[in-house]
Amino acid sequence: MKKYASIIYISLIFAVLYIPIATVILFSFNSENNTAEFMGFSLRWYIELFRSEDAWIALRNTIILAVSSSLLATVIGTAAAEGIYRMRSKLVKTAITSVTNIPMMNPDIVTGMSMMLFFAAIMGIFAIRDYNSIGFLAMLISHTTFCLPYVILSVLPRINELGNSLSEAALDLGCTPIQAFFKVKLPNILPGVISGMVMAFTLSLDDFVISYFVGPTNFQTLPLLIYSMTKKTVKPDMYALSTIIIISVFILLFISNMRSFKKNPEPRKIKKKVGGAR
Amino acid sequence: MAKLIELVGISKSYDGEKVIDSMNLYIRDKEFITLLGPSGCGKTTTLRIIGGFETADEGKLYFDGVEISDVPAHKRQVNTVFQKYALFPHLNVYENIAFPLRLKKVKENEIRERVTEMLKMVALVGFENKSVSTLSGGQQQRVAIARALISHPRVLLLDEPLGALDLKLRKDMQVELKNIQQAIGITFVYVTHDQEEALSMSDTVVVMADGEIQQIGTPTDIYNEPKNAFVADFIGESNIVDGVMLADKKVRFASHTFDCVDGGYAKNEAVDVVVRPEDIDVVSPEAGMLTGLVTSVTFKGVHYEIIVDIKGFKWMIQSTDYVAPEATIGIYIEPDAIHIMKKSKYSGMFGDYSSFSDEIDQLSDADTAEEF
Amino acid sequence: MKNKKSLLHSISAAPHIFWAVLFIVVPLIIVIFYAFTVQNPDGSYTFSFSNIASLPDYISIFGLSLELSVIATAVCLVVGYPLAYIMARSKPKTQKILVMLLMLPMWTNLLIRTYSLMAILDNNGILNQLLGTSFQIVGTKGAVIFGMVYDFLPYMVLPIYTCLSKIDKYMWEAAADLGCDTPKTLVKVILPLSRSGIISGVTMVLVPSIRTFSISQKLGGGTFELIGDTIERQFVTGALNVGAAISLVMMVLILISLTIMNKFGDSEDGGIIV
Numbered sequence: 001m002k003k004y005a006s007i008i009y010i011s012l013i014f015a016v017l018y019i020p021i022a023t024v025i026l027f028s029f030n031s032e033n034n035t036a037e038f039m040g041f042s043l044r045w046y047i048e049l050f051r052s053e054d055a056w057i058a059l060r061n062t063i064i065l066a067v068s069s070s071l072l073a074t075v076i077g078t079a080a081a082e083g084i085y086r087m088r089s090k091l092v093k094t095a096i097t098s099v100t101n102i103p104m105m106n107p108d109i110v111t112g113m114s115m116m117l118f119f120a121a122i123m124g125i126f127a128i129r130d131y132n133s134i135g136f137l138a139m140l141i142s143h144t145t146f147c148l149p150y151v152i153l154s155v156l157p158r159i160n161e162l163g164n165s166l167s168e169a170a171l172d173l174g175c176t177p178i179q180a181f182f183k184v185k186l187p188n189i190l191p192g193v194i195s196g197m198v199m200a201f202t203l204s205l206d207d208f209v210i211s212y213f214v215g216p217t218n219f220q221t222l223p224l225l226i227y228s229m230t231k232k233t234v235k236p237d238m239y240a241l242s243t244i245i246i247i248s249v250f251i252l253l254f255i256s257n258m259r260s261f262k263k264n265p266e267p268r269k270i271k272k273k274v275g276g277a278r
Numbered sequence: 279m280a281k282l283i284e285l286v287g288i289s290k291s292y293d294g295e296k297v298i299d300s301m302n303l304y305i306r307d308k309e310f311i312t313l314l315g316p317s318g319c320g321k322t323t324t325l326r327i328i329g330g331f332e333t334a335d336e337g338k339l340y341f342d343g344v345e346i347s348d349v350p351a352h353k354r355q356v357n358t359v360f361q362k363y364a365l366f367p368h369l370n371v372y373e374n375i376a377f378p379l380r381l382k383k384v385k386e387n388e389i390r391e392r393v394t395e396m397l398k399m400v401a402l403v404g405f406e407n408k409s410v411s412t413l414s415g416g417q418q419q420r421v422a423i424a425r426a427l428i429s430h431p432r433v434l435l436l437d438e439p440l441g442a443l444d445l446k447l448r449k450d451m452q453v454e455l456k457n458i459q460q461a462i463g464i465t466f467v468y469v470t471h472d473q474e475e476a477l478s479m480s481d482t483v484v485v486m487a488d489g490e491i492q493q494i495g496t497p498t499d500i501y502n503e504p505k506n507a508f509v510a511d512f513i514g515e516s517n518i519v520d521g522v523m524l525a526d527k528k529v530r531f532a533s534h535t536f537d538c539v540d541g542g543y544a545k546n547e548a549v550d551v552v553v554r555p556e557d558i559d560v561v562s563p564e565a566g567m568l569t570g571l572v573t574s575v576t577f578k579g580v581h582y583e584i585i586v587d588i589k590g591f592k593w594m595i596q597s598t599d600y601v602a603p604e605a606t607i608g609i610y611i612e613p614d615a616i617h618i619m620k621k622s623k624y625s626g627m628f629g630d631y632s633s634f635s636d637e638i639d640q641l642s643d644a645d646t647a648e649e650f
Numbered sequence: 651m652k653n654k655k656s657l658l659h660s661i662s663a664a665p666h667i668f669w670a671v672l673f674i675v676v677p678l679i680i681v682i683f684y685a686f687t688v689q690n691p692d693g694s695y696t697f698s699f700s701n702i703a704s705l706p707d708y709i710s711i712f713g714l715s716l717e718l719s720v721i722a723t724a725v726c727l728v729v730g731y732p733l734a735y736i737m738a739r740s741k742p743k744t745q746k747i748l749v750m751l752l753m754l755p756m757w758t759n760l761l762i763r764t765y766s767l768m769a770i771l772d773n774n775g776i777l778n779q780l781l782g783t784s785f786q787i788v789g790t791k792g793a794v795i796f797g798m799v800y801d802f803l804p805y806m807v808l809p810i811y812t813c814l815s816k817i818d819k820y821m822w823e824a825a826a827d828l829g830c831d832t833p834k835t836l837v838k839v840i841l842p843l844s845r846s847g848i849i850s851g852v853t854m855v856l857v858p859s860i861r862t863f864s865i866s867q868k869l870g871g872g873t874f875e876l877i878g879d880t881i882e883r884q885f886v887t888g889a890l891n892v893g894a895a896i897s898l899v900m901m902v903l904i905l906i907s908l909t910i911m912n913k914f915g916d917s918e919d920g921g922i923i924v
Contacts, residue, residue, distance in 0.1 A: 006736045010748070013733055016800070017755050020766035023776060027769065035769055036779050076666050083663020096663065099670050102678070105908055107861035109881050110897040114677035117890065121680055145673045148666065168331050169364035171351040173378040174429065180352075183381075187368040206759050209863075213885065226761055230868075239769075242762040249757050253750070 021246060028239035035236060045240040055241060058225040062205060065136075065221060069143035070200035076144070077151030077200075078193050082181065084152070085159045103146040104153075112213030115142045119214065135216025142214045143207065147200035154199060158192030159185075202252060281340075282307040282465055283328060283433065288337035290323055297323045299489040300337065305433075305467060306482075310459050312468045314476040315486035316512070321469045322437055324486075328467065329435050330354050342432075357426040358435040362442065363418045365410040371397075371421055372406040378429040396424035399458065416447045423458070433465040440475065452479055473513045477501065485509050487624075506619055510552045511628035517558075517593045518629020521551035521618070529618060532568050532588055536611060540618040550619040552629070555596040557615030560584070566608015575603050585631055592631040681901075684894035701895035708880060708896060715877040718791060718866075719859035722798035723806075726855045727848065729799070730806035734847075735840075737807070738814035745815065749808070756804045764868050767800055771869070789871030797869040798859045805854035813847025814840070853911045857904055 027035055031042035049055050080100075087093045103111050119131070119138045128134060166188065170180035186193070208223035215224055222245060229238040283305040290298040298320040305311050313321035326332040327339065330351030339347045346354060357378075365374050373380075375396055379389045397403045400420035405413070410421060419439060426434055436455075440448045456479050459466045470476055476483050477497040485492045485500060485508075493505040504510035507518050521531035526541030531551050543549060563569045570588035577583075584595040586607065593609070601607055685702065687695040737748050755763060770776045771787045778784055787793050821839060863878030870876075875883070877900060884893030 006740075009732060010736055013729065013803075014751060017752075017803070020763065020770055020800070021755065021758065023769050024762065024766040036772070036775055076669060079662040080666030083660040083666070087660045087663070096667060096670070099674055100666070102674050105905060106901055107857070107878075107897075107904060109861055109863060109878055110681070110901045111677075113881065113885060113893060113897050114681045115673075116885070117680045117684055117894065118673070118677035141673055145669070148669070152666075165360055165362060165364040166366060168329075168351070169358070169360055169366070170377075171331070172329060172356075172358045173425065174352050174381045176352055177350075179381065184366055184368075188366075202757060206757070208759065208761055223759055223761060226759070226765075230761070230765060238765070242759075242765070246758050246762065249759075250754055253754060253757055 024239045025243045025246070027236055028243040030236050030239075033235055035239070045236045048237050049240045049244075052237075054220070054225060055222075058220045058222045061219055062221040062223075065139055065143060065219075066201050066204040069140055069147055069204045070197050072140070072144045073147035073151050073200045074193060074197040077148050077196060078155050078186075078189075080148075081152050081155040081159055082185070084156060097152075100149050100152055104149040108146070108207075108209040109213075111146060112142075112210040115145070115210060116213040132216045132218040135219045138214050138216065139211065139219060139221075142210050143204045146207070146210060147203055150199045150203065151193075151196035154196035155189060155192045158189040162188055198252070202249065206249070280307050281305070282342060283467075284340040285324070285327075286338045286340070288324070288327060288334045288339065290320075290327065290332065290334050297489050298327075298334070301489075301491060303484065303491060303494070305465060307432075308463050308465055309481045310456065310466045310468065310479060311482045311484065312470060312476040312480040313484050313486055314470060314473060314512075315492075316471055319486040320489040321471075321486050325358075325435050325437055325467060325469050328433075329356055329358050355431055356433045356435060357429065357431040358437065359419075359422045359426050359439045361437045361439070363422040365418055365421055365425075367409075367411055369410070370406070371402065371408050371410060371413070374410055374421055375424045375428055377425060382429070392428055393424075396428050399427075399461075400424045415443050416451065419443065419451065423455075427458075427462065431464065433467060434459075436466060436468045438470055439468075440470075440472075448475070455479065477513070485512060487512070503617065504552060504619065506622035506624050507550050507552075507626075507628050508622070508624040510550075510617075510619065511624075515555045515594055515596070516629050517553045517555065517631070519551050519553075519591060520626070521549050523547045523549055523618065527613075529616065532591065534567055536567065536616055537613040538616040538618060539614050540616075543618065543620075548621055550621060550625050550629075552617040552619060553593075553611055553615055555583070555594040556581070557611065558593070558595045558597075559610040559612075560595060560597050560599060560601060561608045561610045563606050563608040565610065567610055569606060569608045572601055572603050572605045572607060575601060594631045681894045681898055684891050685898045686895075688891055701891045704892060705895060705899060708877070711875055711877055711880055714874065715860050718794055718798065718874075718876065719856055722795045722802070722859050723852055723855045725795065725799050726803050726806040727852065730803055730851065731810060731848075734807045734810035734814055734844075735836075737811050738817075749811070752804045752807055760801060761864060763801055764797060764865055767797055768868055771796075788869055789873045791874070793869040793871075794866050794874060794876075797865040798855075798862065801862075801865060802855040802858055805858070806851040809850040809854065810844055810847040813844045817843050849911055853908060857908070861900060861904070 026038065028045055029041050029043065030038055031040040031044065080096075084093055084096060087096075115138070119134065122128070123131060123134070131138075162185065166184050167180045170184040171177065175183060206223065207221075208227060211221050211224055212227065215221065220228075222241065226238060226241060226245075229235070229241070281304045285301055285303045288298055288301045289296065297318075301320075301324065303324075313324055315321045323332060327334050330346075330349065330353075334347065337347075338345055341355070366377065369377065372393055375393045376389050379392060384392075393406075394403070397406065400423055402417065402420050402424070405417065405421075410418060413421065422439070423434075439455075440451050443451060452475060455466070455468075468476075468479065477500070480497055482494065483497055483500050484494050487508050493500055493509045495503070500509065501513055504513060504516070510516040510518055519531045521529045523543040523546065524530055524535065525545065526543075527538055529536050529538050529540075529549070529551060568588050570586040570593065572584055573587050573592065574585045575582055578596075581596045581598050582600055584597055584601055586593045586595060586609065588609075595609065683695075686697060686699070688698045688700055689695055737745055740748070768775070768788065771793060772778075773784065773786055773788055775788075777787070817840065821843070860876075861878045862876065863882045866874050866876040866879055877896065881893050881896050881900070884890065884896065
């Protein structure tokens with residue numbers, strides 16, 4: 001009896017969580033321009049989307065941005081994690097990790113605002129007239145900045161766990177410190193590095209708020225496109241786009257979880273952003 | 279044999295606490311030398327300074343006559359077997375052993391040859407493709423040794439390498455390590471807190487305490503002629519009592535004057551007197567130089583361990599003959615069983631068995647953890 | 651000598667430190683600068699407290715934001731705790747699947763999730779179509795709260811679940827052995843043990859609820875303005891100095907509350923499985 005009650009309770013909550021998403025997916029196949037009544041199955045919104053140049057450009061931009069910012073964040077973040085691990089002074093360590101975590105704790109609307117003001121100031125200092133000329137750079141810097149704490153947070157525990165003994169053994173056997181890092185340490189912290197990178201990639205892909213503040217007019221990403229689509233009356237073409245994004249994120253998550261299921265009985269815990277309107 | 283490594287006035291502190299205090303030590307070529315001491319005595323730090331993982335705050339380190347104080351670890355002709363082996367989990371047994379050769383870009387067939395030779399030496403032929411994480415502790419140990427030896431270092435540093443193994447395996451590995459050392463004829467610097475291990479393997483034992491060297495000598499010297507109360511207590515069992523040198527070869531302790539074989543002390547100089555428990559004979563009270571009351575008797579297999587209260591001081595005696603608890607017995611000590619030591623800062627801290635219990639002894643044995 | 655070596659060792663952190671100072675610290679300083687200045691017609695800035703002084707005008711907005719967020723957080727806790735409890739007590743395999751199911755919506759873009767909710771709740775949306783009614787749902791406080799609960803529920807459930815699943819199963823048995831029947835076990839043993847999970851769950855729902863700006867705009871139907879919306883409006887209308895001042899206050903409030911929350915719960919349990 002109690003068991004059934006639990007099952008019903010769980011089903012109810014997951015139904016509430018998933019029905020809206022299912023609805024979006026369903027109505028993306030609607031044959032008519034109607035988001036309330038399902039008239040018949042068709043792929044016309046997908047075809048329309050595929051023909052839309054805006055969508056393709058936004059997709060391209062989103063991927064370029066996500067790849068470059070997650071790579072940059074991974075390189076800087078992994079190096080930083082190694083550096084932080086080697087720091088002797090506790091005070092310096094705490095200071096650096098606290099500053100690093102600011103973009104994670106801070107409301108992203110504030111991060112977005114501060115970034116926007118920062119680039120406005122940069123334009124003033126360097127007498128740059130056209131924001132679009134530094135627009136991509138601004139987006140790259142902003143995205144890398146909010147991805148960095150997640151990379152560090154995912155790599156640092158691995159480095160701490162690994163300890164110093166392997167690196168010392170490598171040095172002892174004739175590695176230079178740099179060889180010791182690449183030949184011995186990196187292969188052993190790789191799972192952390194990769195999960196940090198995947199997380200950074202997903203966060204960048206998903207970000208709306210910060211892009212909304214920083215984004216130039218000539219560099220639109222998918223979340224920005226969705227937002228602009230909803231400014232007008234919502235049409236199923238936006239649903240089609242959302243469906244594609246939802247499915248991609250699901251697949252990405254599924255793959256990365258499968259890996260952790262196989263490798264680790266216990267999935268690694270990483271603090272996701274404290275909430276977050278992205 | 280020539281001096282291969284020399285430490286001159288080495289000091290090291292962590293957070294203002296001195297771990298090694300102006301230490302001088304030389305290590306000869308091809309010898310098996312052991313740094314022996316309790317946790318926190320500075321032995322591992324000494325080893326890490328030789329290996330290049332720590333830099334001394336003061337003092338100089340010479341290798342084959344050349345100063346290497348500032349030479350980084352990877353440029354030293356010294357390799358290490360680490361406490362927890364530090365095998366590379368992402369490489370299999372073969373690649374772990376081949377690692378140093380790959381760094382030097384040695385040709386593939388030479389690598390194969392040398393790795394095979396090493397595997398033979400440590401009896402791990404057939405394990406080439408195994409993942410190191412599937413090996414037992416003893417096997418991991420052998421891989422670590424093979425990996426450290428493959429680039430033909432002149433010195434092998436071993437940091438409590440047998441600490442994680444069980445007793446039986448430890449004994450076997452002691453013999454094996456000694457054989458390897460003799461076969462390849464290089465210097466081994468071995469760190470341990472286990473006195474039995476140190477005595478059975480080493481050519482030279484360096485006893486350390488509180489960041490200072492207490493005594494350097496052969497295992498026999500260290501056991502028979504301990505320099506102070508710390509060494510006497512740390513190596514084997516010892517009764518250590520206060521005595522006074524009346525003249526050369528005459529010492530008075532426990533209100534009795536004994537003949538001994540030591541001399542060279544000032545008249546009436548206060549000294550520490552060491553008598554090993556196995557050197558005391560149990561005799562009848564009338565025939566005894568001293569008499570006392572047996573407070574406990576423990577059967578130890580080879581012998582009985584008898585605690586005797588002699589005028590308030592508890593002596594330990596190891597005897598093959600049984601005596602009953604509560605009995606009054608006499609004890610007899612041969613002159614050459616009495617060892618005289620100068621007073622030191624350790625005087626009065628050790629050598630009384632009044633609070634002795636097996637449990638405490640075992641606890642301190644199990645405490646294999648070293649700070650660094 | 652020693653310091654030099656330590657510095658050399660941590661040199662790999664240098665790019666990051668440079669990055670963090672330039673792109674985290676400096677922008678925040680600029681926000682502070684904006685918050686305490688006004689822009690003159692000639693483009694120069696003058697130091698002023700007027701932005702801060704204008705903040706009391708926004709107290710009602712702060713109040714409304716807080717009210718809706720607190721209600722949403724409470725609903726999340728009441729609905730989420732039993733879910734986390736059931737999850738933690740189910741079979742390991744089921745647990746993994748449920749955790750993944752809970753995480754999937756979390757990783758779906760918030761805009762998309764909010765719009766999908768709109769599609770159902772809209773005045774001529776699916777719900778009203780199905781029921782053949784015309785309830786006004788969008789534009790009510792209830793809708794905004796529901797939106798927050800819908801969007802942030804997983805953030806409540808996961809930390810509590812993580813915390814509960816760590817509780818040794820012998821703990822339940824020990825409690826039962828000592829005479830606690832199930833409801834008593836729950837109140838006397840399990841609830842205190844999951845405290846740190848509850849605290850991080852509350853933080854993780856409350857904080858984003860307070861600062862949200864799209865949920866209220868859409869589900870509030872434009873009737874409500876929450877603090878996030880206000881900042882966005884200042885940004886759109888170009889009143890950057892006031893926007894910066896509000897941002898600053900919000901940031902300080904949130905950082906203070908996070909610090910307090912962190913003091914209560916141990917950070918280990920705040921983690922979310924990714």
